[in-house]
Amino acid sequence: MPVVVALAAAMLLLAGTYADVQxxxxxxxxxFSGKWYRVGLAYDSPGFIPYRERFKISMGTVDPQPGGNVSMTMWSIGSSGCRSTVYFYEKTSxxxxxxxxxxxxxxxxxxxxxxxxxTDYAIVFKYKKMDKEYSQVALYGRNQKLKPELLKKFxxxxxxxxxxxxxxxxPTKAENCSSPGK
Structure with missing residues (x-):
């Protein structure tokens, strides 16, 4: 029974920790619009850790849309080469x-x-609730290499x-997928 209590306390602590993200x-x-490189990642899913060495720096562009929404195109390198994915972010209040x-x-x-x-960096927090709560923190830079103090901040x-x-x-630099034309 103490394990269940400890697990419940840990989940409440995490939920409270994420609730203060503003x-x-x-x-x-x-x-904020323009080109960004994703140069840092943090995941709270234990399943992420074994795959951490596979991640490479990816690049994206943030394009404001009418009404305050955003179109974001990300380019990343995978086993089949360079690929792009477009995300449509809707503004909130x-x-x-x-x-x-x-x-x-x-x-x-x-x-x-x-x-x-x-002009240099952005720290972005992503949250999802599936069968449990998962979150991610990403560090973006206008360049692929950031100052040590920005990496420490992240x-x-x-x-x-x-x-x-x-x-x-x-992540390490992805030589073959660092721009939309590749």
């Missing part, structure tokens, strides 16, 4: 917070831009929100 104050979608429908999981997910200076944020140290990574 979007960037005075978020400006126009400044909070600037910097969006929702989107994941065709992969057949459900709506939340996306929150929690911290950005628009890691500190992830650790402070309950992500295990072994689930936080900075």
């Amino acid at each position: 979007p960037q104050k005075n978020f400006d979608l126009q400044k 909070l600037p910097g917070m969006f929702t989107y429908f994941s065709t992969r999981h057949n459900m709506v997910k939340d996306i929150t831009v929690v911290d950005t200076n628009y 890691k500190d944020f992830s650790l402070a929100h309950g992500f295990p140290r072994e689930s936080i990574l900075t």
Whole structure:
């Protein structure tokens, strides 16, 4: 019985930890638009850890749409080569917070831009509730290489929100898929 109590307490702690994630104050979608590289990832799913070495830096473009929605195209390298995926993020009542429908999981997910200076980096939090709650933190950069203090900021944020140290990574560069033309 103590294991059940400990598990329930841990789940409440995580839910409370994620509840305090707020979007960037005075978020400006126009400044946020353009090219970004995903240079850091943190997942709270234990199933992620064995695959962490397979991840490579991916690139995306954020294109504001009428009404405050966003179209985001991501390019990534996989076993079959370079591929692109388009996501449509719908604005919410909070600037910097969006929702989107994941065709992969057949459900709506939340996306929150929690911290950005628009010119160098952005920390983005993704939340989904399936059979349990899962979250992801992504570090985006306008370049593929960020200053050490920005990597530390991302890691500190992830650790402070309950992500295990072994689930936080900075992927290696993907040589063959770093731009839309490749």
